[in-house]
Amino acid sequence: MPVVTPGWYMTLAAVLFVLGMTGVLIRRNALVMFMCVELMLNAVNLTFVAAGRAAGVLDGQVAVFFVLVVAAAEVVVGLAIIVAIFRRRETASVDELAALRG
Amino acid sequence: MVELVIFVLMGAGTLAGGVTVVLARNPVRSALGLLGALVSLAVIYVVNLAHLVAAVQVVVYAGAVLTLFLFVIMFIGVDRAEDTSETIPLQRKLVAGLATVVALGAAVLVSRGRFTWTPASGEAAEIPNGTVQALGGELFTTWVLGVEVTALLLTIAAVGAIALAFHRRSAESPTED
Numbered sequence: 001m002p003v004v005t006p007g008w009y010m011t012l013a014a015v016l017f018v019l020g021m022t023g024v025l026i027r028r029n030a031l032v033m034f035m036c037v038e039l040m041l042n043a044v045n046l047t048f049v050a051a052g053r054a055a056g057v058l059d060g061q062v063a064v065f066f067v068l069v070v071a072a073a074e075v076v077v078g079l080a081i082i083v084a085i086f087r088r089r090e091t092a093s094v095d096e097l098a099a100l101r102g
Numbered sequence: 103m104v105e106l107v108i109f110v111l112m113g114a115g116t117l118a119g120g121v122t123v124v125l126a127r128n129p130v131r132s133a134l135g136l137l138g139a140l141v142s143l144a145v146i147y148v149v150n151l152a153h154l155v156a157a158v159q160v161v162v163y164a165g166a167v168l169t170l171f172l173f174v175i176m177f178i179g180v181d182r183a184e185d186t187s188e189t190i191p192l193q194r195k196l197v198a199g200l201a202t203v204v205a206l207g208a209a210v211l212v213s214r215g216r217f218t219w220t221p222a223s224g225e226a227a228e229i230p231n232g233t234v235q236a237l238g239g240e241l242f243t244t245w246v247l248g249v250e251v252t253a254l255l256l257t258i259a260a261v262g263a264i265a266l267a268f269h270r271r272s273a274e275s276p277t278e279d
Contacts, residue, residue, distance in 0.1 A: 004105045009146070012113050014208030016120055016139070018201045023124035025197040031175060035123050035136045038167070042143055045159075049152050053229050058240050061152050061232045065241065068162055069252040073259035075167050079174045080266035086178050 009050035017043035115142035129175045140164045152232040
């Protein structure tokens with residue numbers, strides 16, 4: 001029976017991060033892009049927990065807390081911006097936001 | 103044994119949720135996929151003895167953040183279908199190539215076991231028990247400055263969100279009289 005090492009969690013986190021990165025790059029809905037950013041942040045959180053476990057210290061879990069707070073603040077401000085843009089332009093697609101194009 | 107089963111089940115749940123987020127046409131399905139991924143990750147945290155982190159993950163992420171996402175999705179309207187055609191040439195291929203490179207790099211690193219931060223000796227380090235007491239003690243002694251700064255950050259975020267939400271364009275409100 002194989003033993004689950006921190007490397008396994010690292011692999012899972014790497015795959016999750018790549019998934020989120022792919023989503024940010026191929027989706028055009030600003031909301032879905034935001035969710036993909038959350039996926040990437042969660043992948044990093046998993047890395048922190050697994051690394052802290054491997055090193056035998058609590059610091060990894062402390063780092064997860066700060067990432068969580070920053071993610072929450074980012075979501076609050078980002079969604080407010082999306083709503084503000086939607087009110088003005090009636091769209092949430094990042095392709096249609098080309099107001100600065102000359 | 104237990105950890106292996108949980109890792110396989112919850113890892114599959116996490117990845118399935120992630121794939122749903124990326125591929126679902128309907129943003130609500132994306133949000134629910136994100137919920138699945140977040141809850142699966144919380145179970146993985148519990149296995150890693152990160153109890154408080156798991157609880158906060160469920161409360162803050164699966165509770166607050168996801169509710170906010172669903173609220174905004176409903177607010178903006180879910181019925182408009184996203185145009186999934188690609189406007190930037192070659193972007194899909196570049197993304198596929200980049201994802202492959204990153205995934206392969208991670209796989210090589212993990213399979214060779216070259217993580218310099220892992221204990222060199224064969225014996226595994228004792229798993230830190232992330233109880234409320236242990237983590238709280240760490241947060242409010244060593245990291246107390248960070249806690250204060252995050253409090254400031256959260257206040258700024260809340261004020262900023264309210265300012266954005268109640269902002270009125272001056273052009274929309276013509277002058278009185």
